[in-house]
Amino acid sequence: MQWFPLGKVNEVPPGGGRYVETPAGQIAVLCNEEGTLFAVHNRCPHRGGPLSEGFVSGTTVFCPLHNWQIDLCSGEALPPDQGCVRTFPVRTEGEEIWLGLPGEQP
Amino acid sequence: MGNRARKARLVVVGNGMAGIRTVEELLRMAPDLYEITVFGDEPHPNYNRILLTPVLAGEMRMEETILNDYDWYAGHGITLCTGSPVVQIDRVHRRVITASGETAPYDRLLLATGAAAAMAPIPGNDLPGVYSYRDMRDVEALTQVSTGGGGAVIIGAGLLGLEVAHGLNARGMQVTVVHRRAWPLDRQLDGRGGAMLQEAMEARGIRFLMERESAAVLGEGRVEGLRFQDGSSIPARIVVMTVGIRPRTGLAQTAGVACEQGILVNDTLQTYDPRIYAVGECVQHRGMTYGLVAPLFEQAKVAANHLAEYGRMRYEGSVTSTKLKVTGIELFSAGDFRGGDNTEELTLLDAHQGIYKKVVLQEHRIKGILLYGDTSIGPWLFEHLREETDISALRDHLLFGETHLGDAGHAGANQVARLPDTAEICGCNGISKGQIISAIRDGLFTLEEVRKCTKASASCGSCTGLVEQLLASTLGGVYGSSARKKALCGCTDYSHQEVRDAIQQERLLSVREVFRFLDWRNPGGCAGCRPAVNYYVRTAWPAEGYDDASARFINERAHANIQKDGTYSVIPRIYGGVTTPAELKRIAEVAERHAVPMVKFTGGQRLDLLGVPKEKLPAIWAELGMPSGHAYGKALRTVKSCVGQEFCRFGVQDSTRLAIDLEKNLERMWAPHKVKLAASGCPRNCAESTVKDFGVIGVDSGWEIYIGGNGGMKVRAADLLTRVKSEAEVILVAKAFLQMYREEAQYLERTAPWVERVGMARIRERVVEDPVQREELAARLDFAILQERDPWAEAVAGRLDIHAAPLRRVSA
Numbered sequence: 001m002q003w004f005p006l007g008k009v010n011e012v013p014p015g016g017g018r019y020v021e022t023p024a025g026q027i028a029v030l031c032n033e034e035g036t037l038f039a040v041h042n043r044c045p046h047r048g049g050p051l052s053e054g055f056v057s058g059t060t061v062f063c064p065l066h067n068w069q070i071d072l073c074s075g076e077a078l079p080p081d082q083g084c085v086r087t088f089p090v091r092t093e094g095e096e097i098w099l100g101l102p103g104e105q106p
Numbered sequence: 107m108g109n110r111a112r113k114a115r116l117v118v119v120g121n122g123m124a125g126i127r128t129v130e131e132l133l134r135m136a137p138d139l140y141e142i143t144v145f146g147d148e149p150h151p152n153y154n155r156i157l158l159t160p161v162l163a164g165e166m167r168m169e170e171t172i173l174n175d176y177d178w179y180a181g182h183g184i185t186l187c188t189g190s191p192v193v194q195i196d197r198v199h200r201r202v203i204t205a206s207g208e209t210a211p212y213d214r215l216l217l218a219t220g221a222a223a224a225m226a227p228i229p230g231n232d233l234p235g236v237y238s239y240r241d242m243r244d245v246e247a248l249t250q251v252s253t254g255g256g257g258a259v260i261i262g263a264g265l266l267g268l269e270v271a272h273g274l275n276a277r278g279m280q281v282t283v284v285h286r287r288a289w290p291l292d293r294q295l296d297g298r299g300g301a302m303l304q305e306a307m308e309a310r311g312i313r314f315l316m317e318r319e320s321a322a323v324l325g326e327g328r329v330e331g332l333r334f335q336d337g338s339s340i341p342a343r344i345v346v347m348t349v350g351i352r353p354r355t356g357l358a359q360t361a362g363v364a365c366e367q368g369i370l371v372n373d374t375l376q377t378y379d380p381r382i383y384a385v386g387e388c389v390q391h392r393g394m395t396y397g398l399v400a401p402l403f404e405q406a407k408v409a410a411n412h413l414a415e416y417g418r419m420r421y422e423g424s425v426t427s428t429k430l431k432v433t434g435i436e437l438f439s440a441g442d443f444r445g446g447d448n449t450e451e452l453t454l455l456d457a458h459q460g461i462y463k464k465v466v467l468q469e470h471r472i473k474g475i476l477l478y479g480d481t482s483i484g485p486w487l488f489e490h491l492r493e494e495t496d497i498s499a500l501r502d503h504l505l506f507g508e509t510h511l512g513d514a515g516h517a518g519a520n521q522v523a524r525l526p527d528t529a530e531i532c533g534c535n536g537i538s539k540g541q542i543i544s545a546i547r548d549g550l551f552t553l554e555e556v557r558k559c560t561k562a563s564a565s566c567g568s569c570t571g572l573v574e575q576l577l578a579s580t581l582g583g584v585y586g587s588s589a590r591k592k593a594l595c596g597c598t599d600y601s602h603q604e605v606r607d608a609i610q611q612e613r614l615l616s617v618r619e620v621f622r623f624l625d626w627r628n629p630g631g632c633a634g635c636r637p638a639v640n641y642y643v644r645t646a647w648p649a650e651g652y653d654d655a656s657a658r659f660i661n662e663r664a665h666a667n668i669q670k671d672g673t674y675s676v677i678p679r680i681y682g683g684v685t686t687p688a689e690l691k692r693i694a695e696v697a698e699r700h701a702v703p704m705v706k707f708t709g710g711q712r713l714d715l716l717g718v719p720k721e722k723l724p725a726i727w728a729e730l731g732m733p734s735g736h737a738y739g740k741a742l743r744t745v746k747s748c749v750g751q752e753f754c755r756f757g758v759q760d761s762t763r764l765a766i767d768l769e770k771n772l773e774r775m776w777a778p779h780k781v782k783l784a785a786s787g788c789p790r791n792c793a794e795s796t797v798k799d800f801g802v803i804g805v806d807s808g809w810e811i812y813i814g815g816n817g818g819m820k821v822r823a824a825d826l827l828t829r830v831k832s833e834a835e836v837i838l839v840a841k842a843f844l845q846m847y848r849e850e851a852q853y854l855e856r857t858a859p860w861v862e863r864v865g866m867a868r869i870r871e872r873v874v875e876d877p878v879q880r881e882e883l884a885a886r887l888d889f890a891i892l893q894e895r896d897p898w899a900e901a902v903a904g905r906l907d908i909h910a911a912p913l914r915r916v917s918a
């Protein structure tokens with residue numbers, strides 16, 4: 001696991017998200033109304049919608065294209081939909097956001 | 107505060123549909139408030155009583171009707187005592203006492219004892235072989251006795267009587283239905299419909315004896331027959347009595363809780379004793395008792411709201427509809443279809459196809475509905491009945507339904523009953539009829555629940571009517587489709603209007619304040635309520651209200667339309683569709699410089715640059731130097747125009763100039779949904795003004811103004827609002843009309859359905875006939891638009907951040 005600084009907490013709008021380009025692909029960094037951060041691949045399991053542009057509420061993101069709901073802890077789509085998106089660890093140190101990427105992955 | 111340590115105790119008497127629904131609603135609102143104990147007379151967990159007939163007919167198994175299994179109670183920490191009737195309420199010590207002498211103390215008590223089958227008061231009504239039809243025990247007994255075959259006589263041809271007749275017929279018994287009136291379902295049908303129904307059931311082998319008053323059940327030691335008052339009699343092996351239901355009020359009555367027909371409750375479902383609430387068939391509210399699930403579930407919601415100590419909702423009574431759930435017989439009725447003074451009837455009879463439709467009107471509103479043979483338009487008509495829609499404009503096709511005017515892509519699919527189980531109902535999500543029915547039978551009752559569970563009707567919504575028909579035919583009525591009573595979304599029980607009222611009265615200035623003040627179940631809301639509430643805040647408080655970007659759909663946050671691959675499209679404003687060579691050149695150069703993958707003329711008379719990555723948006727906007735066309739927003743879109751007087755040989759008015767003026771006056775206007783305008787220079791109407799939200803047509807003497815047109819999923823021709831002389835008047839009326847729409851329509855409701863809902867008369871009254879209101883409405887719109895800036899210019903100037911670029915690029 002390798003950790004990368006992404007920027008300041010206030011650069012991710014609460015209730016929404018931003019994306020980052022990484023060697024592991026485009027990753028959505030999402031923030032709920034309480035300020036909790038999540039990171040998942042920025043591709044909806046339905047038809048690849050950018051999750052960074054969706055609504056975030058609690059631990060759910062609503063995909064902006066067709067409104068699939070995805071649990072940000074597990075990456076699983078909520079029923080009745082089925083599908084999964086990969087999750088990544090994020091943490092904050094002071095105001096800085098850090099994203100954890102698997103070490104050896106290209 | 108000492109005793110706050112222990113939870114309050116809620117005791118529920120009656121483990122049936124209304125009682126447990128209330129508990130479910132309560133748990134959603136306040137999961138930890140109470141320690142809950144439920145007493146039930148029957149030996150089962152809560153099951154779906156509506157499905158007793160499919161069980162009797164052998165189409166379903168008993169276990170499949172369970173709505174809440176034992177694990178559900180345990181999982182929510184609810185103590186369930188089945189087979190344990192409560193026999194006394196000790197109001198002084200606040201406890202209930204069961205038949206076996208157990209006691210349970212309460213802080214709040216909920217009575218949901220339902221109703222009991224009434225027995226005909228005739229000699230022999232207690233002989234072995236006489237049955238009632240109310241609960242699982244009855245179904246078990248009837249199932250067993252039916253294996254011996256023979257003759258079954260049903261007394262009473264109401265809904266239950268016909269259902270049990272169908273069930274026993276399916277079990278191979280010879281069924282005769284006896285009724286004191288001249289036709290079956292006399293409370294749901296008129297004579298003609300009744301005759302058609304009787305014929306259809308006779309064709310299945312069920313006999314009817316009408317206008318017979320039962321006198322005595324015959325038999326020595328067990329049923330042998332039934333004698334009538336005229337002295338005649340028929341033999342019978344069993345007799346089933348379905349002559350009505352009686353609210354079970356005995357328990358409340360002995361405890362001194364006021365009762366008449368049912369237990370008396372106020373609009374909060376509270377009884378005469380403030381600690382005791384009551385819901386369901388046992389209740390009498392504003393003089394009415396109800397025997398269908400839909401109103402009971404509305405009661406459950408309100409009772410739960412008060413038990414949860416929110417205290418904001420009121421139950422104001424329900425309008426119900428009924429649907430016979432006998433496979434192959436299509437029948438729907440609601441309201442007062444008998445008519446009378448000051449009413450008119452619209453009828454349609456096709457005896458050959460077995461179709462009969464009747465709608466009773468009073469002062470342009472629907473009062474009663476009776477449909478036989480083809481009930482596809484039932485839910486649609488019922489909605490107009492409940493909404494008290496002014497149907498003047500729909501009158502010509504009322505009996506054919508909304509699909510009549512052309513429901514794009516769905517022609518012919520309105521006969522849901524005749525479709526096979528594999529037929530696709532929801533075209534967006536590929537959900538079949540069979541999938542929806544089996545989901546409903548698993549315990550869904552409302553459109554919202556079906557949407558959530560199956561996705562059917564959850565996308566473009568054009569199959570909503572079909573899904574409602576499936577709900578009606580599976581559950582025997584129309585559930586929760588009324589816009590007026592409907593909760594804004596799953597995060598709250600408050601309706602759109604209740605939320606708007608709170609924003610206005612309590613001066614709530616942001617989405618977050620609204621969520622907090624109204625105790626949203628989900629502090630972050632969802633994709634349904636966030637944009638809606640943000641819109642309501644902004645319309646109520648255009649200057650002070652906070653426009654929350656995180657509550658805007660992505661398109662309105664990015665100020666561009668997101669595409670399937672995550673890129674965006676850019677459509678600048680081209681006022682009235684009129685451009686210049688210089689402007690065209692600039693657009694062409696920008697497209698070329700940024701290698702825009704496609705440039706397209708839109709259906710709205712302007713140019714679209716498609717496939718632009720988000721990162722490039724601000725640069726493209728800067729280089730275009732044109733304002734946003736809002737092609738992405740619930741906002742003013744285009745004002746289409748035709749050539750008009752200036753060049754066209756037929757033109758009698760300057761439609762291009764008016765279109766440009768309208769667009770300049772209204773641009774940046776947000777609305778409940780998108781708003782499209784058009785101006786045509788003569789009645790040839792080349793700008794298609796009659797399928798626009800607001801359209802004008804030039805005539806020699808001035809302008810004709812049309813409203814409520816739509817050309818999208820459901821074509822609707824606009825209605826003539828008024829005629830005016832000058833362009834200034836057109837602009838004033840446009841502003842007044844659109845502001846009224848902004849203030850009154852529900853979020854995501856376009857003008858077409860809204861105009862149908864409120865009726866032309868009310869709109870005309872406010873925006874045409876009353877000059878004061880018209881000016882005030884227009885002034886409020888001007889003020890609201892004044893608060894808005896062009897978003898593209900704002901972004902270019904660095905005052906608006908659309909987060910175009912990624913947060914960071916991480917390299918390995």
Ligand code: SRM
Pocket residue numbers: 667668669670675677706707708709710711712714737743744780782797815816817818819820856
């Ligand atoms: C660009 C355009 C098609 C074109 O290339 O011509 C278009 C494109 C879209 N339309 Fe449209 N509509 C376009 C003119 C129309 C018209 C014709 C018109 O405006 O004269 C109609 C029928 C008229 C009407 O609205 O009554 C139309 C009826 C719809 C509907 C159905 C609306 C309804 O109430 O029935 C939708 C769905 C919706 O809004 O919910 C829709 C939705 C859409 C969306 C925004 C779908 C979406 O949410 O992403 C499409 C974006 C495609 C994309 O990838 O960018 N579009 N759309 C047209 C833009 C006109 C403009 O200059 O602004």
Ligand SMILES: Cc1cc2nc3c(=O)[nH]c(=O)nc-3n(C[C@H](O)[C@H](O)[C@H](O)COP(=O)(O)OP(=O)(O)OC[C@H]3O[C@@H](n4cnc5c(N)ncnc54)[C@H](O)[C@@H]3O)c2cc1C
Pocket residue numbers: 119120121122123124125145146147148155156157158159190191192193218219220221239240241266269354357385386387388396397398399400402431580581582583
């Ligand atoms: C065969 C049949 C078909 C129906 N079809 C439809 C339909 O298609 N559509 C529709 O909308 N409605 C239908 N109904 C009506 C619907 O089932 C009722 O309106 C609904 O069940 C009433 O709910 P409730 O909670 O008030 O009463 P119930 O569901 O009857 O629940 C009351 C419960 O309280 C128990 N109870 C009573 N007194 C006590 C006591 N003192 N102590 C403990 N427990 C007690 C009862 O045993 C019962 O279990 C049908 C009813 C029947 C019988």
Ligand code: SF4
Pocket residue numbers: none
């Ligand atoms: S009709 Fe409209 S929404 Fe459908 S594909 Fe075409 S542009 Fe998109």
Ligand code: FES
Pocket residue numbers: 044045046047048049063064065066067068
């Ligand atoms: S791509 Fe996400 S819901 Fe369709």
